[in-house]
Amino acid sequence: MTNLPLPSPSRSFFSKLLLCTHEKNLKQGQILHSQIIQTGSSSSCLFVANAIVNFYAKCHRLTEAKLAFEEIQNKDVVSWNCLINGYSQLGGSRNSSFVMELFQRMMREESENNVYPNGHTFTGVFTAVPDLKSPLGAGKQAHSVAVAFDSVSDVYVGSSLVNMYGKLGLVCDARKVFDRMPERNSFTWVNMICGYAVQRLGVEAMRVFKLMVGVEEWGLNEFVLTSVLSALATTEFIVSGKQIHCLAIKSGLLSVVSVGNAIVTMYGKCGSLDDAVKTFELLSDKNTISWSALITGFAKSGDSEKALELFSKMNSFMMKPSEFTLVGVLNACSDIGAVGEGKQVHGYLVKLGFESQIYIMTAMVDMYAKCGCVTDARKGFDYLQEPDIVLWTSMIGGYVQNGQNEDALVLYCKMQIGGIFPNELTMATVLKACSSLAALEQGKQIHANVVKYGFSLEIPVGSALSIMYAKCGSVNEGNLVFRRMPTRDVISWNSMMSGLSQNGYGNEALELFEQMMSEGTKPDYVTFVNVLSACSHMGLVERGWIYFNKMSNEFGIVPTVEHYACMVDLLSRAGKLTEAKEFIESSPTEHGLCLWQILLSGCRNYRDYDLGAYAGEKLMELGSKESSAYVLLSSIYTLLGRRGDVERVRRMMNLQGVNKEPGCSWIEMKSQVHVFVAGDQMHPQDKHIRTEVQRLSKLIKDEGFKPVFDLLCADLES
DNA sequence: ATAGGGTTAG
Known part of the structure; x- marks a missing residue:
């Protein structure tokens, strides 16, 4: 190594290597490399040696870069930086953790070789940090080393540090670095804004953006x-979004296709689809992303028909869809259960060779599951060799959505055997399967998994867990989990209330409602379904009316059929049958089928046959398909001795093609599920069970309890 | 003479 003027071969090799690096011309560079080895230039000139490392690194040949690096006897800081940045720029968790290894080795060897990290080193390191498996500690440590080497005032270092903290979700730390920087450029501002954008902090992003425009307008x-547009992706920021749109027009940047696309996306996500369409139509330059943005916008806002329409229009313009387009279209199909269109997209994605792309296949599995085609969903799932956790969760969720809860649990076990680490959504999904099955034992095992994997009781998991316990009848455990949840949303409150109310703790459910209000959580329409049904269970007619009126007057929630049903149920159970009838007749007529049915059952319990007959006739008029309605009505006429009417009801029942779904119940004991269908004799211990039922019935009768048998008897006699 | 930061839009 020498500071003397270089011999001319080295100088020429060096400039040729630079050219190859710039052009990423691997072949030419390799030829040069072999010539350099023959003349011995690399061992005599550090510049040439470093240029070789850099050349291989830039051509993504990291193995060769590493070999060339290790051959250098007197590595200087540039040698290290070329290799570090080579790995850093390629990204991924393996490369990034190797960057950290190199960085540590450089620090270890620094004193013996007199090599110290500089700004170039730190930018590479900070860029690599977010890709690490556990980035937090490493990032903070590297930051403090940079402080010790007095590197953070460098605008490159500062910008990459802001970027690093932003990507780690530590936007406050990013901001601290940002505020202390003596010099900022366009990169710095973008990194800061992106930090806010990923946290959905639109107000902060806008504030920083305005600061930038005020301070250095050239940076736009x-x-x-x-x-900044990506930070304005919800309705609340629509005004800011329009401001940015104006600025894009004034500055002429709207003609840049990425800006136009970002504006279409912003309007789509804000639900202003009219503005999205207008902007889209005025784009001077449309690409597949522009189309995807619009299609996804419509799909997300619930107008899936329009999304599908746009997709076929896109095809007629010969615009080739990307994987993102197809994901958007598949989501639209899932949404409206359009399995026909979904299948077409399936064919299309196979044709385009997207069949091994996990994101698309996940959307496809989801589409089939949501359309009720679980077998097709499973086929798609099985097609992929290495499903990721999102795909596993989608398939498990697909089973749950279609009521195949046992299959969901089986698949979860298979996943565990395969050593796949579940995420929070997986746990919530499996817990839902347990809730639906009322499978307490399995639920407890999943709870053990929750603890084992170290999931917190944050909303998805904590909520699902408390619901599971409540639905399985373990109200105390459910309540315990609920109390220990760090935060709760309206859904968690609703679920806990319904769990309490279903298990006979109506007063506790109402208490919970008051508590929810005092903690400032805004109730939704489900909350009131729970409140009213709790009132109904407890026979609290007055309070029920108060809540029913409060719902629309104070909270502006329009009552749905469920609320009307709760009220009719409440009045019927309390024996206020005439009041219930009047309430039904003052309610929107389209709810009739549901409401008269409830009143009819109420009339049976209170033996009010005249009103029962009235309700039953209403149900027949409305063309009810409910077998119990016809059975009850004909029983009533039997009791009233109106033979002709009995015949008429029977004829109507046959005419409507009403069939009685047999009642079904099940219980899980010692990890075996026992199923009972009304009238069957399938259970191996059927005789035993019947004897026991007879014994219990006798006990009940001896206690003086008289069940409502007369209607049933009437039905049997006729 | 050699080495460094934004992937933003679906």
């Missing part, structure tokens, strides 16, 4: 605009 470019 397409990157700044797209990053």
